[in-house]
Amino acid sequence: MQASPDTHHLVVVGAGFGGLQLVRDLAGAGLRITLIDQRNHHLFQPLLYQVATTILATSEIAWPIRRLFRERADVTTLLAEVSGVDADGKRVLLADGGAQPYDTLVLATGARHSYFGRDEWETFAPGLKTLEDATTIRRRLLLAFEQAERETDPATRQALLTFAVIGAGPTGVELAGIIAELAKQILWREFRNIDTREARVLLIEAGARVLPAFPVSLSDYAQAALEKLGVEVLLGRPVSDIRADGVTIGTESVGCRTVVWAAGVAASPAAAWLGIAADRAGRASVDANLNAPGRPDIFVIGDTAALMTADGKPVPGIAPAAKQQGAHVAKVIRARLAGKTAPGPFRYRHQGNLATIGKSAAVVDLGWLQLRGWIAWWIWGIAHIFFLIGARSRVAVAWSWFWTFISGQHSARLITQGRKAPERKP
Template identity: 60%
Template sequence: MSHALPHVVVIGGGFAGLWATRALAAAPLRITLIDRHNHHLFQPLLYQVATAGLSAPDIAAPLRHILRRQENVEVLLADVASIAPDRKQVMLADGGTLAFDYLLLATGATHAYFGHDEWAAHAPGLKTLDDALRLRRHLLLAFERAEAETDPARRAAWLNFAIVGGGPTGVELAGTLAEIARHTLKNEFRNIDPSQARVRLIEAGPRVLSSFPEALSAKARRQLEKLGVEVSTGTPVSDITAEGYRLGDAFVPAKTVVWAAGVAASPLSRSLGVPLDRAGRVPVQPDLSVPGHPDIFVAGDLAAVTSDGKPVPGVAPAAKQMGRHVAQTLRARMAGKPSTAFRYRDYGNLATIGRMAAVVDFGRLKFSGLLAWWFWLTAHVFFLIGFRNRLVVLLNWFWAYWSYQRGARIILGDDGSGTDTAPPRAQP
């Protein structure tokens, strides 16, 4: 790669960063893609890894492999500490620096606990593969701890599961966890009945899947309840501890609480030195550039942008479109042409609830149930990167459909929580 070419630094190998990089494949630029992980993650299926339906490599692919044929790209495994916009430099955590001519910041979002960061230790979220693997371990261990527990109250606490947040991730987690308890683990334990596990989905707002039309939201709730999920709406969680959570005036003993309620922008946005919105996102110009810094762009969950007068949602299709738009803008800049405003094309919303249950919203076309489930499955397989990933996921889903089994149920590692040793059982 010629160092005389303009240098584009892309921070983040998610949907926005990767799609921008790929869209610049034939451009006369040299690109450095930086990510703290060596893989691109298909985040919409992350909950499947957390619930033992898929393995980590099924929904992730190495960035170097994806970009191996794109000669104008260098992939750098590193952690970015800060950005110096005026000096056009990126500072790495190891002390190194990178100069850029253009910068795309696409580091996504992290968990937000609404001012209660102490809850994070007791209610893990789901954003990365590490999160998913830790959560899978905790979910599977909960049944093992219940099996070994002799005290009825403590056993009940191990079999109490709460998912906080009624968006797509919370709904998908709750529905899948209910299926695991009632079907996958059936007849596998001797001292507990997994089907007696209590799975509660807690949404502070008036309904689950609030981004969907009210009729589909109601159908989703009915489908969840049919699966055995207890849906609680209208009351927020007020406290979470290692022993359970408080809902309203009642404390509920529960050893497993999962956080799916809120997100906050990556803290790296603060180093840009521009005003941020309440969620820490960067309010960008219509072409996705940063105010006062026309050569710096922000895309994906980190960007606060409107299209046709409406806020662009933090979903994968929007991030992909933003990434492609930044690439188009860079090409226009290099050709001496004016940039255009980003316009989001909303192709609809999909959410799966469980086996043969999903909801689909395509504007005028709305449907749920089995047809929606098949549509959801097809769409997610289609958008996975790599033929192998698509084939493996498809085979895993067909096997799970016919057998109710989940192929990634091996418990490995030590999460450091001190719960790896089962409580002693009374001797017969």
């Protein structure tokens, strides 16, 4: 039965990991919940790079939000873009001029790409945060090989067969490894005028090592595994320019037609909406209960929130952290509605860092245990399948990985974006 209009109204902005966990944990709490997102689907971002590199289809890592809550009469889903918050009037402002009143508000609006003040680079170097980003990158990758097959100029052909990934965190490492496998192990039998094994895959990192959040031993292993796949790892080499025809690394210009940005993110403008302090990445400063300062009716969670762990380090912008924050805020809201004492301050429980390098190697850092190689790859795969939504998605992803492993082929290599083919004249 649908909740009464007089019931306490919770508005949640963002259906990512944090927002989804929050709404799920508030089932049966006697609330009227409105969930607002600018897209109609929840996205499993940790596997987004596998859509970009032709391993998985979009439907295997994304689910319609309405379907997820079709049995929850207390949840109303709205497809809308939020443009601001009227905190004094207790309204969420929408880009189309509408507004959504609330009694309690949770902002779980995630992060976006950061080009460190060079936003013009986005045209030539898309990041990887949405399904649209993934399919755009996939299209550029596949078209580069198709165009190289027809190209007769050696310099232009080499530029088409050069792929640059900027940023050597988990996303950059995973992208570079799969692109190298695609070029050097999968596609070479299918072309006649080019040898895709001669493709260059560059992983460019301004810092001193790949996977800087991992222990040095795992970082060194990851670099060696990448180089074994044929990736050129360029460390301590910041990018100074990105153009349609290439990148400049320090003072060296490299012809390159496909560039992927994995170097930085910035929070959504939630802090600006609320007029509160933010850190250098734009994340809103919150108190120990994830409330905006001076606003007990407003919570900020996930990549949008700036919070420190017990040992003085920032809570990382990863899925487990967002889910833990969503669960904590659900407990706080339940306690307040029941007139009970709220739980203690939020405590982040680190569950480890994982990254994969190609289809048979990975690194896992659990703090008390560090693993690499084949066994780490299995742990990485099981962990990701476990967090997928629904048995169908788990089976589909497991099957895609199994097929890729035994056949050496990727199953999602369709070029589906771009200009519409001209209509034939009668």
